Amino acid sequence: MSDRRNNQAYWKANLKLVAGCLSVWFVVSYLFGIILVDQLNTISLGGYKLGFWFAQQGSIYVFVMLIFFYAHRMNKLDRKFDVHED
Amino acid sequence: MMDLKTLTYIVVGATFALYIGIAIWARASTTKEFYVAGMGINPIANGMATAADWMSAASFISMAGLIAFLGYDASVYLMGWTGGYVLLALLLAPYLRKFGKFTVPEFIGERYYSRTARLVAVLCLIVASITYVIGQMKGVGVAFGRFLEVDFETGVGIGMGIVFIYAVMGGMKGITYTQIAQYCVLIFAYTVPAIFIALNLTGMPIPQLGLGSTMADGSGVTLLDKLDLIVTDLGFAAFTAQKGTSLNMFLLTLSLMIGTAGLPHVIMRFFTVPKVSDARTSAGWALVFIAILYTTAPAVGAMARLNLIETIQTGKVGTVDGNLIYEERPDWFKNWEITGLLKFEDKNGDGRIQYYNDKNEEFAARAEAYGWKGNEMVKIDRDIMVLANPEIAGLPNWVIALVAAGGLAAALSTAAGLLLAISTSISHDLLKGMIAPGISERKELLASRLAMAGAIVVAGYLGMNPPGFAAQVVALAFGLAASSLFPALMMGIFNKRMNRAGAIAGMLTGLLSTLIYIFWFKGWFFIPGTEMMADTPANWVMGISPEAFGAIGALLNFTVAIVVSKVTEPPPEHIQHLVEEIRIPRRSSVYAG
CATH class of the missing domain: 1.20.1730.10 (Sodium/glucose cotransporter)
Structure with a gap:
């Protein structure tokens, strides 16, 4: 595979990963925290209503995990396509 | 000590x-x-x-x-x-x-x-x-x-x-x-x-x-x-x-x-x-x-x-001795009264503190029956929640x-x-x-x-x-960053076809639309009295507050930039190479800049 084709394949894989991560990002904050908050609030998580918990706690925890997940998967992609730094 | x-x-x-x-x-x-x-x-x-x-x-x-x-x-x-x-x-x-x-x-x-x-x-x-x-x-x-x-x-x-x-x-x-x-x-x-x-x-x-x-x-x-x-x-x-x-x-x-x-x-x-x-x-x-x-x-x-309300509303709402006697207020209350961040006004002259929502008509009617004559905590500065917390x-x-x-x-x-x-x-x-x-x-x-x-x-x-x-600036700083800088940066990386004309048109559209929307409700250059409409939810377009407009500004930026770039010359070859270069972590030997 030429360098150019390889880099394009790398970029495509990256875009797919970004799209996946941003879907989760959207779901936990906008969907669970705002749009579906009333429905989720009928469920409780300890002393929290679930929708409220996502809006003030859960979404933030997921954001943190998402970034590390992305960084980890990108390091793997960097090696797989041999575009990593030395 | x-x-x-x-x-x-x-x-x-x-x-x-x-x-x-x-x-x-x-x-x-x-x-x-x-x-x-x-x-x-x-x-x-x-x-x-x-x-x-x-x-x-x-x-x-x-x-x-x-x-x-x-x-x-x-x-x-x-x-x-x-x-x-x-x-x-x-x-x-x-x-x-x-x-x-x-x-x-x-x-x-x-x-x-x-x-x-x-x-x-x-x-x-x-x-x-x-x-x-x-x-x-x-x-x-x-x-x-x-x-x-x-x-x-x-x-x-x-x-x-x-x-x-x-x-x-x-x-x-x-x-x-x-x-x-x-x-x-x-x-x-x-x-x-x-x-x-x-x-x-x-x-x-x-x-x-x-x-x-x-x-x-x-x-x-x-x-x-x-x-x-x-x-x-x-x-x-x-x-x-x-x-x-x-x-x-x-x-x-x-x-x-x-x-x-x-x-x-x-x-x-x-x-x-x-x-x-x-x-x-x-x-x-x-x-x-x-x-x-x-x-x-x-x-x-x-x-x-919770602590604040329980300090003031010591007993059942509406009972005579349910409210804190002003003279018996705790020390932190006194300390923060001195700074002016807490202010009490004994509206019904009973020497006790009544803190409630007198803007709620239904409740205000009930409060009147209790002999309350309005919310007596006339000022509770929000900052106090952290500053007075240890006290x-x-x-x-x-x-x-x-x-x-x-x-x-x-x-x-x-x-x-x-x-x-x-x-x-x-x-x-x-x-x-x-x-x-x-x-x-x-x-x-x-x-x-x-x-x-x-x-x-x-x-x-x-x-x-x-x-x-000074108080309005948060809206401005985030509005500017969201509507002008973020889209230009993101398209610079993710859209190889994005060119000079598109980026500049997009940035100006995002910037101006957001500025105008903010100034419309908060006054031109924040000069009091120059606002075109009062900054209230009833006046906002589709209920969108000026603080929330940055996302719309960004959307306009993206749209205009993409349309303009489609009808104008693509960026020169070395720029397209630059974009390819920043997309991969390893530094290639060809590109030295």
Whole structure:
């Protein structure tokens, strides 16, 4: 595979990963925290209503995990396509 | 036992001595050190510095108070100011680090092969950063005033002096290491009172879990249920209930996220790490350190509200002895009355305090039957929720002294980051990039120190004489970053076909539409009386507040830029190569720039 084709394949894989991560990002904050908050609030998580918990706690925890997940998967992609730094 | 003032002087003095010590140790000797700390900062250390850079006086002092009074609706700030880091880590930071230059406008200028684009970016950067820094300087003055009984101007002056020493000497290098120290001070100062309060109320020392626990009083009721109950009993909206519209919350959250990712003083922190992969993990670490405070804040807010109401409403609502007798109020109440942040007015002359929502007509009618003649807590400043927290919880004086040092650390660290963004874009983008490209390294370093000194003086002056719009600036800073900078940066990486004409048209569209929408409701250039319509939900277009418009501005920016770029010439070949180059972490041998 030429360098150019390889880099394009790398970029495509990256875009797919970004799209996946941003879907989760959207779901936990906008969907669970705002749009579906009333429905989720009928469920409780300890002393929290679930929708409220996502809006003030859960979404933030997921954001943190998402970034590390992305960084980890990108390091793997960097090696797989041999575009990593030395 | 030492008195509070002496203790506060000792604690604040010790932190200041630490910052100056770091400044002497971390001097910058090259422009690379001054602008990007030599690109040698460990990603975890950079994450910590970014957290201090990001968390301002507003995050430290005001956010918990916002949550206390807005309840669920304050979630927009919690999600908005953290979710932006996901965008930053996935869409901008690694690529801008790969680009490997010193400033955000520099990327925009090179990517769109245009001085105009660079100039527009410099303008947005300076306006957003200056407006933001005024608030920090004000925060420094207020913290000094309240805790050290120094007058406001002297307080701002001392703050300026401290920042001057380490920012002018050390640039990004000095600022990075002091920010790490400042993070430690501020997070300790924030979490210690929170832990004690959570322990008092729920028996659970971790505030994040305490907020979801049952009360320690043996009633078996959860804290949040109890809070909902006692606030609705007094005619307020339930803490966990939604008050604003979903559309506005959605757009405000989105605007804050996009704005966060587009703020230059945050982005430039990621230029300081050694590698592209470090930029990704460093954003994760930054969010870890931010999340410690941001997930504690809801607990602080809710518990402070609960404590405040229970102090005043001591018994059943409507019974004669259900309300606190004013003469028997606790010491912290008296202390904060002196500052004017708490104000009581005995409207019905019964010598007791009635605190309720007299704007709620149904409840106000019932209150009248109790013999209440209006809400008597005529002022409860939101900032009190953090500032008075240790006193309300009966914590020792050293904790109160620590809160003062923490507030100052939060304000100073953010101010320094903003001042650096301003001064580098003056010396590097304007001077070296446009006015005198042939300038030597030594002269540029001198110019950057002078620009820093100038920026500090201007910021200090504006902090002492804040223009009337100081309170409105958050909307402006985030609106500008969201509507102009973020889309231009993102398309510069993800859209190879994006060209000069498209980017400039998009940036101007986003910028102007957002400015006009903000000015329409808040007055042209924030001059009172010049607003075209009152800033009320009824007047907003589709209920979208000016603060929430940044996301719409960004959408307009993207749309216009893509349409214009489709009908104009594609960017030159070397620019398309540049885009291909920044998309991969490894430095290719062909591309040397």
